[in-house]
Amino acid sequence: MKVSLNDYSELLASGYNLDRNQISQVAGLLIDNGVDEDSKCAFLKRFSAKGETDEEFAGFVSEFRKLAKNPQLDDYADRAIDLCGTGGDRSGSFNISTFVSLVVAAAGVPVIKHGNRSISSKCGSADLLEALGIPMETDPEKLNASLSELNFCFLFAPYFHPAFKCLAPIRKKMAEEGIITMFNRLGPCLNPATPAHQILGVYDPVYLEQMAHSLASNGSKSGWIVHGIVDEKTSQRMDELTACGPNHIRPYGTGKDSKITLEPNHWGIGRYPKKDLNGGTLQQNLSILRGLLNGDAPAGLRATIIINVSSALWIAGNVGSIEAGILWAEELLCDGSVSRWLNKAREHFAK
Structure with a gap:
């Protein structure tokens, strides 16, 4: 059974911490143009209210790095x-x-x-x-x-980071509401x-x-x-x-x-x-x-x-x-x- 972003929001409301597999699924849902913006906003608000654990934040860093284009700079x-x-x-x-x-x-x-x-x-x-x-x-x-x-x-x-393009409207909306989310800190880690x-x-x-x-x-x-x-x-x-x-x-x-x-x-x-x-x-x-x-x-x-x-x-x-x-x-x-x-x-x- 496919788990929706709203399902994950409900888990967070109970204080649940996401594991690495769930973080991978959530990252995919957040950049999915087929998922409505209201669901994404609701998840980010719940996640912010719960507070990300160090492991959760590190997991999202890992997932979003995987989605980045490779600049091929291994020699340096x-x-x-x-x-x-x-x-x-x-x-x-x-x-x-x-x-x-x-x-x-x-x-x-x-x-x-x-x-x-x-x-x-x-x-x-x-x-x-x-x-x-x-x-x-x-x-x-x-x-x-x-x-x-x-x-x-x-x-x-x-x-x-082309995957972040679809998140721009959500991030702007969160900022206008004065809500600090993990995206306020993810960029420098990516x-x-x-x-x-x-x-x-x-x-x-x-x-x-x-x-x-x-x-x-x-x-x-x-x-x-x-x-x-x-x-x-x-x-x-x-x-x-x-x-x-x-x-x-x-x-x-x-x-x-x-x-x-x-x-x-x-x-x-x-x-x-x-x-x-x-x-x-x-x-x-x-x-x-x-x-x-x-x-x-x-x-x-x-x-x-x-x-x-x-x-x-x-x-x-x-x-x-x-x-x-x-x-x-x-x-x-x-x-x-x-x-x-x-x-x-x-x-x-x-x-």
């Missing part, structure tokens, strides 16, 4: 890193993880960045990269060539290349453990799930490591797999005000990026970039300590390496 994935966040922190910040990705690539570390256009912000990673002359490549041969030449490629999420390492920011520290478990159980070797407190008086927070306050971190695969909290002074850096991280429109963020390249950016933003770059270099195994990563990050920002990398990238994609 086993030493590559992805840096991204869930968004949804309403911080209005600059594209920190995107710029950090470029700095890390300039250091020679393969970066397979997975992202999208603006959703909750004024300027998404894809928007900024396109403005810098980095197109949304989809052909595996071109993606491999980009990694070979630049140590960087960008996987545009809507192309690599890099179709499965890079070995990841720094993933979450908008709420309650999800640190869940996200770490999901990545570790779905092929990621090591990484940090992070959440930054940028103003302790107002409890303002971000899906980033920052130089503005304490950073909650859940490492996995690094030998210390329990939650830690690190102040900016762990990186030898003082605290800075959150306003230093503020971003804006695409044009405003391009101006901020030029300031970072020219040594004319807010001190707190530069410090935040150093924190993230040094951490990424260490997680990817390219330095033996955070301290060594800090020195390298500072050198990359000061010696023109990133500007030269961007010029090389423009030349590469102009061919």
Whole structure:
């Protein structure tokens, strides 16, 4: 007997946790155009109300990864890193993880960045990269060539996850109703290349453990799930490591797999005000990026970039300590390496 999505909603209402076989069936029903939107909305509301277990969330990550297009980046994935966040922190910040990705690539570390256009912000990673002359490549041969030449490629999420297209109206409806579902967090876990390492920011520290478990159980070797407190008086927070306050971190695969909290002074850096991280429109963020390249950016933003770059270099195994990563990050920002990398990238994609 075929089980409907409404049947699963009834199970959830009783507090039932789904097993892997049921998760596979539900994932199929959610992307089935033949299943009505009301049933999908009802299921997501029930699932959100029950709360996903770590195993359930990891199961959905596994199922939706299976549905993704394969970018065929196996020659690089086993030493590559992805840096991204869930968004949804309403911080209005600059594209920190995107710029950090470029700095890390300039250091020679393969970066397979997975992202999208603006959703909750004024300027998404894809928007900024396109403005810098980095197109949304989809052909595996071109993606491999980009990694070979630049140590960087960008996987545009809507192309690599076509199954999610039919879910867009449901996700929009949920957002309009203020309902947070698993789809608010799934995207950063679904890099179709499965890079070995990841720094993933979450908008709420309650999800640190869940996200770490999901990545570790779905092929990621090591990484940090992070959440930054940028103003302790107002409890303002971000899906980033920052130089503005304490950073909650859940490492996995690094030998210390329990939650830690690190102040900016762990990186030898003082605290800075959150306003230093503020971003804006695409044009405003391009101006901020030029300031970072020219040594004319807010001190707190530069410090935040150093924190993230040094951490990424260490997680990817390219330095033996955070301290060594800090020195390298500072050198990359000061010696023109990133500007030269961007010029090389423009030349590469102009061919």
